Amino acid sequence: MKSPQRIAILGGGPAGATLAAFLAKEGRDVVLFNQGKRPPVIVGESLVPAVVPYLRRLGIEQEVADFSIWKGGATFVFGTEGRLNLRFNEVRKAKTTYSYNVPRDLFDATCLDAARRAGVRVVDHSARIERDGDGERVRLSEDSLAAARGALAGAPDFIVDAGGRRRMLVQLLGIPTVDGERRDTALHAHFEGIEVEIPGNVHTDRLEHGWLWRIPLPGRVSMGVVIDSTFIRKFGDNPNDQFDTFLKHDAVIRDYARTARRITPVVKYSNYQSHALRGVGPNWALAGDAFGFADPVFSSGMLIAMQSAEWLSGALLKGTPAALASYEKRVLHNLACWKRVIGWYYDGRLLTLFRVGQYVKDTPIGKLLDFHFRKHMPRIFTGENATHPYSLGLVQFMMKYGLARNDPDALRIH
Ligand SMILES: Cc1cc2nc3c(=O)[nH]c(=O)nc-3n(C[C@H](O)[C@H](O)[C@H](O)COP(=O)(O)OP(=O)(O)OC[C@H]3O[C@@H](n4cnc5c(N)ncnc54)[C@H](O)[C@@H]3O)c2cc1C
Known part of the structure; x- marks a missing residue:
């Protein structure tokens, strides 16, 4: 296998846009399909400090800083038991001592613009893939090729699924996946009238049931409750009722939730602890959530997505089967390490x-x-x-x- 020259990337989230930008900067011919439709609020708003070097490499840190909240640390509230404030600037030998809480719509648009500036052609189309022959090769569907006409000079040599939790390629080829132990539901919305204890910090509150995040964003606070899927059904027939009723019920949050005004619909996520057991094939690879996601609790998702983009770009530039195999191994190891730490939180x-x-x-x-x-x-x-x-x-x-x-x-x- 030679290093692919013409690459199609499906999905314009942080994984797809970062991968596309890194490959285009090295002279590859990259087309990125992006289906613009997104929920009214998008999870992935709290970034860990290790994401910041990626923003610098994409040349977007200042732009992101302008529409985000500067984040100096993380607060873990143990219910009525106390709290731990982790200040990033007190971490010995830290390379980056801050991060950002980002409105995802603006963040994703900024990453996509960085990809465009690097020479990526972005096609606003929901791409489809299909099997190419009897083996594990895949190709773009006719309508996707047609949508990319003008941007793509012929069929791509390589296809990357960076389309998030839809897992198009995994479904198409029946790639085995492994699910985590938790059967939680996450309900997410934006609020006014919610306090945070330390401005800028992401707050993780242990509740009587489940846990809650509070992420300060400009003019609002993002809140999400992560809770057993069966338990939350007691609180209503739809996500809006469930979240609103639950906030009044839980002893840990009902006091500070008294002044809360929800200003967006509630978006529900479930069965998200899952990853594929393989991430590469003869002419394809998976990146970001399309490969795997561990859990929301330590805000690791955006980092894992951007790391996978960086590692995959390196593997594709080398283009050898060994480089791609080592990419797969590295992402699986990364996910395994995070899963271990996440398990320590839940137990x-x-x-x-x-x-x-x-x-x-x-x-x-x-x-x-x-x-x-x-x-x-x-x-x-x-x-x-x-x-x-x-x-x-x-x-x-x-x-x-x-x-x-x-x-x-x-x-x-x-
Ligand atoms: C409840 C919850 C809370 C979370 N909170 C955080 C957090 O605070 N911090 C954090 O770092 N991470 C968090 N995450 C994880 C984070 O949201 C993801 O890891 C991150 O969005 C992954 O980026 P991605 O680019 O792989 O996928 P996505 O962000 O999902 O982007 C995929 C993009 O591809 C597009 N697409 C899909 N299919 C197609 C197609 N066929 N053609 C064209 N485009 C397509 C989609 O529309 C989308 O724009 C959370 C996750 C969950 C479930």
Whole structure:
């Protein structure tokens, strides 16, 4: 296999636009199909600091900063039990000490513009793919080729599915997938009249049932509740009623939700913990959510999507089967590492460790450990060390031996 020259990318979200821009900058002929229709609000508004270098590489950081909220950290509220404030500028050895909360419609449009400036031809069309012969090759449908006429000089050598959770290619070829353990539903909307404790921070509140995010955006706060799919049905027949009623019901949030005014419809997501077991084939690859998504809790999705774009562009520029195989392996490893950390949140061990850390932080042993910890543990959540074996091992070790006989079950997410 030679490095493909003519590449079609399906989907103009952060994964597709980033991949397209990186390939076009290296002289590849790239057409990106983008189906403009999107829900009234789009999840993926809280970015971890490790995303910022991608914004710089795309040349859009200032533009993003102008329409976003500067984010200096993350606040984890353990219900009535307390809270942990992670300040990115206190993380030892951090490469990036801030991030942004972004309105997704503006963010996606900015990424697409960066791709256009790099020479990508964007076709506003919902692309379709079909099998090409009996094997695993795929091709664009006639109508998609027709829609791209003028932008695409003939059939592409390579096709990337970056179309998000629709998973077109996975469905077409019957690629096996693996689902996570949680059967949650996420309900998401924008609100006025909601306070956050630390301006700019993403807030993750453990509730009696499930958890809630609060993401400050310009003039509004994005809130999303993540909750067992069966449980939320008790609160109404449709997502709007379910979210509105639930906010009045849960003891942890009903006080600050009293002044909340919902200003958008509620958008519902379910069965999102899922990834494909393969990400490359003879003339195709998967990127971003089309490959896999772990869970919303640590805002890792946009980073994983942009990393997959960067790694896939490198593999396609080399063009060897080995490079593509190593891309697949790297994304699967990335997802596996995040899934591990996410599991620690849901089973209560991570929040218990945070709580124990607060008790001991002013003791001599606490001060000593804190110096070491501040280099390793927070950098998992900023995304810089999410796959670092020592950082992950240290947290696992502390959860095994450092919970001081606290039962993690008390902080499990129900
Ligand atoms: C409940 C929830 C909360 C989340 N919160 C966060 C968060 O706070 N922070 C974070 O980092 N991540 C978060 N995520 C994850 C994040 O939203 C995704 O990981 C990210 O959007 C993935 O980007 P993408 O480009 O792969 O896919 P998408 O953003 O889904 O973009 C895909 C694009 O492709 C287009 N498309 C689809 N099919 C076609 C087609 N056939 N032809 C042309 N275009 C097509 C779609 O219209 C869309 O524009 C959350 C996810 C969920 C489920």
